[in-house]
Amino acid sequence: MVASVTSLGRNGLYDWLIQRVTAVILASYTVFLLGYLVLSPDLTFAQWSGLFGHTAMRIFSLLALLSIGAHAWVGLWTISTDYIKPAGIRVCFQAACGVVMFAYVVWGVEILWGL
Amino acid sequence: MLVSIYRYNSEKDNVPYMEDVNVDIPEGKDLMVLDVLHLLKAEDSSVTYRRSCREGVCGSDGLNMNGKNGLACITPLSEVVKKDKLVLRPLPGLPVIRDLVVDMSMFYKQYEKIKPFLVNDTPPPAIERLQSPEEREKLDGLYECILCACCSTACPSFWWNPDKFIGPSGLLQAYRFLADSRDTSTAERLADLDDPFSVFRCRGIMNCVSVCPKGLNPTKAIGHIRGMLMQRST
Ligand code: SF4
Numbered sequence: 001m002v003a004s005v006t007s008l009g010r011n012g013l014y015d016w017l018i019q020r021v022t023a024v025i026l027a028s029y030t031v032f033l034l035g036y037l038v039l040s041p042d043l044t045f046a047q048w049s050g051l052f053g054h055t056a057m058r059i060f061s062l063l064a065l066l067s068i069g070a071h072a073w074v075g076l077w078t079i080s081t082d083y084i085k086p087a088g089i090r091v092c093f094q095a096a097c098g099v100v101m102f103a104y105v106v107w108g109v110e111i112l113w114g115l
Numbered sequence: 116m117l118v119s120i121y122r123y124n125s126e127k128d129n130v131p132y133m134e135d136v137n138v139d140i141p142e143g144k145d146l147m148v149l150d151v152l153h154l155l156k157a158e159d160s161s162v163t164y165r166r167s168c169r170e171g172v173c174g175s176d177g178l179n180m181n182g183k184n185g186l187a188c189i190t191p192l193s194e195v196v197k198k199d200k201l202v203l204r205p206l207p208g209l210p211v212i213r214d215l216v217v218d219m220s221m222f223y224k225q226y227e228k229i230k231p232f233l234v235n236d237t238p239p240p241a242i243e244r245l246q247s248p249e250e251r252e253k254l255d256g257l258y259e260c261i262l263c264a265c266c267s268t269a270c271p272s273f274w275w276n277p278d279k280f281i282g283p284s285g286l287l288q289a290y291r292f293l294a295d296s297r298d299t300s301t302a303e304r305l306a307d308l309d310d311p312f313s314v315f316r317c318r319g320i321m322n323c324v325s326v327c328p329k330g331l332n333p334t335k336a337i338g339h340i341r342g343m344l345m346q347r348s349t
């Protein structure tokens with residue numbers, strides 16, 4: 001057993017599963033949005049903001065946003081443990097990634113829910 | 116044929132270097148790479164490499180030949196030589212002791228971690244612990260590993276984290292004991308593997324499968340371990 005305190009779930013299976021589940025969510029969100037854009041050629045602003053005003057869409061968007069955060073955390077954490085060998089620099093990189101991801105999630109929520 | 120061989124002697128050389136040697140290959144014969152090393156050594160006795168059984172059983176002569184890991188004794192020249200040139204290097208990712216000889220301690224440490232022996236606390240029967248033919252069949256494709264390290268040293272995940280990631284060879288062995296009906300410590304074995312490095316650093320690159328001289332499939336074994344971990348915790 002190799003100890004690790006900075007990974008998302010501190011457990012291999014958990015991180016692995018999160019990575020897969022969030023990937024599926026992100027893929028379906030992307031396909032849905034692209035499909036929507038293709039199927040509505042003369043899209044108006046009212047339609048577009050109506051779509052994002054819908055509760056189901058808000059849930060889906062928030063889910064996608066949180067998925068991006070988690071997916072990026074697992075991915076960048078893995079990259080940092082592969083390539084950044086000095087522990088000090090690695091922890092700084094991981095902390096910076098964490099702050100950036102948190103900021104993006106909060107920012108995204110603000111845009112979506114218009115708080 | 117031109118042979119370019121990795122040379123390093125810590126007592127003489129500051130840095131390793133490649134030495135180019137022309138070797139006369141007897142007409143009409145498909146020598147093994149190990150035979151070429153013998154020819155080289157006959158000319159220059161300081162050329163150093165490991166070998167023992169010379170028939171792909173002991174696993175001592177794992178080398179990197181023209182960029183691909185394999186056993187020198189069972190790799191014919193016709194299979195590796197390109198443009199009449201053969202480049203011989205030690206297995207990548209492990210510290211070089213001399214020429215083609217690497218320090219395998221890290222590799223063995225990972226092997227030791229997975230407890231490569233049967234654990235069974237029940238009283239031993241008078242003769243032996245029996246297995247049904249079906250139970251025995253589960254070990255096929257696992258027990259044949261000769262610990263040559265060709266797979267683990269071809270694995271980028273092992274290069275980056277040789278101290279934390281068990282590596283394809285160790286994980287193939289881990290599954291060999293997880294799958295054994297006579298072993299009773301499955302739960303402890305799985306608990307030991309459930310961290311972000313030991314098993315999950317495998318990214319499915321599958322270099323291990325492409326180089327294994329025994330034709331084994333460590334990636335598949337790793338998939339089985341993942342499945343067992345999933346079953347245990349979901
Ligand atoms: S799995 Fe194959 S390549 Fe890896 S150590 Fe065993 S025999 Fe060698």
